Amino acid sequence: MSDSSIPPITHAPDAGGHFGRFGGKFAAETLMQPLAELEEAFFAAWQDPEFHRQRCDLLKNYVGRPTPLYHATNLSREVGGAQIWLKREDLTHTGAHKINNTIGQGLLAKRMGKPRVIAETGAGQHGVATATVAAMFGLKCDVYMGREDTVRQAPNVYRMKLLGANVIPVDSGTATLKDALNDALRDWVASCEDTFYIIGTVAGPHPYPLMVRQFHAVIGEEARAQMLAQAGRLPDVAIACVGGGSNAMGLLHPLRDDDVRLIAVEAAGLGLNSGAHAASLAAGRAGILHGNLTYLLEDLEGQIQGTHSISAGLDYPGVGPELAYMYEQGRLELAAADDDEALDAFHRLTLSEGIIPALESSHALAAAMRMAAEMAPEEIVLVNLSGRGDKDMESVMRREQAGFSEGTP
Amino acid sequence: MSGRQRLAAVFSRCKTEGRAALVGFLTAGDPGVQESKQLLLALAAEVDVLEIGMPFSDPMADGAVIQAASERALEAGTKLADLFALAAAVRRAHPALGIVLMGYGNTALATGMEHFANNAANAGVDGVLLVDIPPEEGAICDDALAQAGLARILLLAPTSSEARMQLVGERATGFIYYVSLTGITGAKMGAVETIAGKVAAIRQHTNLPVCVGFGVKSAGQAAAIAKVADGVVVGSQFVGLVAQHRTDIAAAVAALAAEAGGMRRAIMEASLI
Numbered sequence: 001m002s003d004s005s006i007p008p009i010t011h012a013p014d015a016g017g018h019f020g021r022f023g024g025k026f027a028a029e030t031l032m033q034p035l036a037e038l039e040e041a042f043f044a045a046w047q048d049p050e051f052h053r054q055r056c057d058l059l060k061n062y063v064g065r066p067t068p069l070y071h072a073t074n075l076s077r078e079v080g081g082a083q084i085w086l087k088r089e090d091l092t093h094t095g096a097h098k099i100n101n102t103i104g105q106g107l108l109a110k111r112m113g114k115p116r117v118i119a120e121t122g123a124g125q126h127g128v129a130t131a132t133v134a135a136m137f138g139l140k141c142d143v144y145m146g147r148e149d150t151v152r153q154a155p156n157v158y159r160m161k162l163l164g165a166n167v168i169p170v171d172s173g174t175a176t177l178k179d180a181l182n183d184a185l186r187d188w189v190a191s192c193e194d195t196f197y198i199i200g201t202v203a204g205p206h207p208y209p210l211m212v213r214q215f216h217a218v219i220g221e222e223a224r225a226q227m228l229a230q231a232g233r234l235p236d237v238a239i240a241c242v243g244g245g246s247n248a249m250g251l252l253h254p255l256r257d258d259d260v261r262l263i264a265v266e267a268a269g270l271g272l273n274s275g276a277h278a279a280s281l282a283a284g285r286a287g288i289l290h291g292n293l294t295y296l297l298e299d300l301e302g303q304i305q306g307t308h309s310i311s312a313g314l315d316y317p318g319v320g321p322e323l324a325y326m327y328e329q330g331r332l333e334l335a336a337a338d339d340d341e342a343l344d345a346f347h348r349l350t351l352s353e354g355i356i357p358a359l360e361s362s363h364a365l366a367a368a369m370r371m372a373a374e375m376a377p378e379e380i381v382l383v384n385l386s387g388r389g390d391k392d393m394e395s396v397m398r399r400e401q402a403g404f405s406e407g408t409p
Numbered sequence: 410m411s412g413r414q415r416l417a418a419v420f421s422r423c424k425t426e427g428r429a430a431l432v433g434f435l436t437a438g439d440p441g442v443q444e445s446k447q448l449l450l451a452l453a454a455e456v457d458v459l460e461i462g463m464p465f466s467d468p469m470a471d472g473a474v475i476q477a478a479s480e481r482a483l484e485a486g487t488k489l490a491d492l493f494a495l496a497a498a499v500r501r502a503h504p505a506l507g508i509v510l511m512g513y514g515n516t517a518l519a520t521g522m523e524h525f526a527n528n529a530a531n532a533g534v535d536g537v538l539l540v541d542i543p544p545e546e547g548a549i550c551d552d553a554l555a556q557a558g559l560a561r562i563l564l565l566a567p568t569s570s571e572a573r574m575q576l577v578g579e580r581a582t583g584f585i586y587y588v589s590l591t592g593i594t595g596a597k598m599g600a601v602e603t604i605a606g607k608v609a610a611i612r613q614h615t616n617l618p619v620c621v622g623f624g625v626k627s628a629g630q631a632a633a634i635a636k637v638a639d640g641v642v643v644g645s646q647f648v649g650l651v652a653q654h655r656t657d658i659a660a661a662v663a664a665l666a667a668e669a670g671g672m673r674r675a676i677m678e679a680s681l682i
Contacts, residue, residue, distance in 0.1 A: 016545055016546075024545075024546050025543065025545055025546060026514060026541045026542060026543075026546055027541060027543065028469070028470040028540055028541060028543075028564070028566075029540075029543060029563075029564035029565060029566045029568075029569060029573075029577075029588065030470075030566035030567070030568050030588060030591055030592075031568075032543055032545075032566075032568070032569070032573060033566075033568040033569060033570055033573065034568060172476060173466065173467065173480075178467060179467075182467055182468075182469045185469045185470075186469060186470075186471075186472070186593050189470065189591070189592055189593055190590075190591055190592035190593065190596065192568065192591070193591070286518075287515045287518055287519065288513070288514040288515040288518060288541060288542070289467060289515060290467075290469070291541070293549075296515075298515070298519065300519065300520070301488060301489050301516070301519050301520070302465075302515040302516045302517075302518060302519025302520075303465070303466040303483060304466040304467050304515075
C-alpha cells in the first residue's frame with residue numbers, strides 16, 4: 001500500500017452490515033444514531049488520503065510496521081513436514097496486533113472530536129493498545145475488564161494504569177470478556193455524545209466488524225507481499241487463532257481470493273466435549289449478542305454460556321460475524337487446540353526459536369505444528385504470531401508450579 | 410381478539426378516561442417462579458399494561474437493578490416454559506389487561522421466532538419488545554410476530570433523529586416506548602419539558618400511543634409524565650422493591666401493590682387537573 005492510495009474495501013457486507021445472515025446492527029435504539037455517525041465518519045475517513053497518510057505514518061514510525069515474516073527453520077525441522085513461517089505481530093509496539101486497530105479507531109475518535117475513549121479487554125492487550133493510543137492522542141481512557149481477567153493478567157492492568165487509563169473491574173455475569181463488553185456498551189449508551197467506543201475485535205454492531213477488519217488487514221497485506229518476496233510463492237495454509245477473530249481476519253482477509261487454505265483455531269480449553277472451552281464456531285449456534293448475529297456458545301434457551309480457555313484473549317462465547325459467514329460458505333476451515341496443546345506449543349517455540357509467544361497465538365501454533373507434520377517439506381504453513389508472551393509469564397509459571405507438585409511421581 | 414387489538418383497546422379505554430396508562434415491569438421468575446406469579450398478579454391488579462421481563466444472561470441495556478433480577482431469575486432456574494406459564498396465569502386472572510414481553514432478541518430467537526411468537530400468543534401475550542432488534546433488523550421477527558397477532562413494540566430515544574422517528578412510526582405496532590434518557594434502565598429521569606418536546610415530535614410521525622419510561626421512580630414523576638404521554642412505564646422501581654423484600658414475598662406483594670397503587674392514583678389525579 002503506498003501512502004497516498006486509498007485501499008479498496010473488498011468483500012464488504014451489505015448496507016446494513018450483514019455478511020450473509022450474520023452481522024447486522026442488533027443494538028439498542030439509543031446507539032443507532034451514534035452508530036450511523038460512526039459509519040459515516042469511517043467511510044469518509046477511508047476515502048480521505050490524509051487519513052491513510054496519518055495512519056500509515058503511525059503504523060510505520062510508532063507501531064514499527066512492517067513486522068517481519070520469519071521462516072522458523074528450527075521449529076519446522078523439529079516438527080518435520082511443511083515449512084512453518086511466522087508473521088511477527090508480537091514485534092509491534094505494545095506486543096500484539098491489537099494496536100493496528102486502536103491506531104485507526106483513535107484517529108477516527110480525533111476526527112470526530114470525541115475527547116474520551118472506552119474499551120473492553122480480555123487478556124488486556126486491547127486495553128493496553130487503547131490506553132497507549134489514548135496517551136499519544138491525549139484522550140481520556142476508561143477500560144472495562146472482567147474481575148477474573150484483572151487477576152490473571154495483572155501486569156497488563158498495571159501497564160494501562162501507567163499509561164493514564166482508568167481500569168474498571170467488572171463483576172457482573174461471569175466477570176470475563178463478555179461482561180466487560182456488556183459494561184462498555186452500558187457506558188456508551190449513556191456517554192455516546194462525547195465518547196468513542198474502541199471495540200477490540202471484529203464483532204459488535206456494524207460498522208465495527210468491517211472497520212476492525214480493515215484496520216487489521218495490513219497484517220495479511222504485508223504477509224502476502226513478504227511471502228512472495230521471501231519464499232517466491234504464497235503459503236498453502238494460513239492459520240490464526242480465533243477468540244473474537246481480529247488477528248484472524250487481519251491475516252486471512254487479504255488471502256481469501258488466493259488459492260490458500262484458511263484455518264481458524266479455536267480454544268478447546270479442557271476439551272471440546274468438556275463443556276469448558278471457547279469454540280463458538282465448532283460448538284455454537286447462531287444467535288444475537290453484542291450487536292450482531294453470529295455463532296454463540298449458548299444453551300437451548302439462548303442463555304450465553306460461560307467459557308474456559310487458558311488464554312484470556314480467546315475466552316469469549318461469540319465470534320466475529322464475517323468468520324461465521326466464511327465458515328458457512330466453506331471458505332474457512334476450523335481447528336482447535338486445548339490448553340495443554342497450547343502450552344506445549346508455547347514451550348516448543350520458545351526453546352526452538354527463542355520466541356516466547358502469547359498463549360492466544362500458541363493455539364494457532366499448536367494447530368500449525370499438527371498440520372505441518374502431515375504435509376510435504378516444500379509446502380508452507382503461515383501462522384499469525386499475534387502477540388508475545390510477556391503478559392503470560394505469571395499464569396504459565398503458576399500453572400506449571402501447581403502441575404509440577406501434583407504430577408510428580 | 411388478537412394481542413394487537415387488545416393493546417389498542419387498553420389505550421383507547423385510558424384515553425376515554427382522559428388519563429395516561431400505567432405500564433409496570435417485573436422480571437419473570439424473580440426471585441423464583443412461584444413467588445414471581447404472586448408478584449406479577451399483584452402488579453397486574455394495579456396497572457393497565459404489564460411488561461414481563463424475559464431473563465437473559467447478558468442484559469446489555471439494563472442497569473444494575475434489572476441485571477440482578479435477571480440473575481436471580483436464572484439462578485432460580487426460570488425457563489421459557491415458566492415465562493409463558495406466568496403470562497398465561499396473569500391472562501386468566503385479567504382478561505382485559507395488556508401483557509407485553511420485554512427482553513433481548515436472543516431469547517426469542519433461541520427456539521425459533523415462530524415458535525416463540527406462537528407460544529407467546531397462546532399464553533395470552535399481546536406484544537413483544539425486543540430491545541436489541543431495531544426496525545432495521547425486523548426481517549428476523551416482524552412476520553412471525555405479525556402472524557401471531559402480536560404487537561411489535563419499538564423504542565425511540567433522545568438520540569433518535571426525525572428520520573428514525575419516521576421509520577419507527579412506520580414499523581411499530583401496539584405502542585412506541587420512548588426512553589426518557591440517554592442511558593440504561595434505572596438511571597435518573599430526564600427533564601419533563603425535554604421529554605414533552607420529544608413526545609410531541611414523535612406524534613408527528615405516528616398515531617400509536619407513546620409511552621415514556623426509564624428512570625420513573627416516584628408517583629410525582631409518574632404524574633408529570635402522565636400529562637405529556639399516553640403511558641408511563643415503571644420498571645426498576647418495582648424490581649427494586651422485589652429485591653428489597655425477596656425473602657418475604659407477602660411483604661413484597663404489599664409493597665408492590667402500595668407503590669403501583671400510589672402511581673395509579675397519581676396518574677388519575679393528573680388527568681383531572
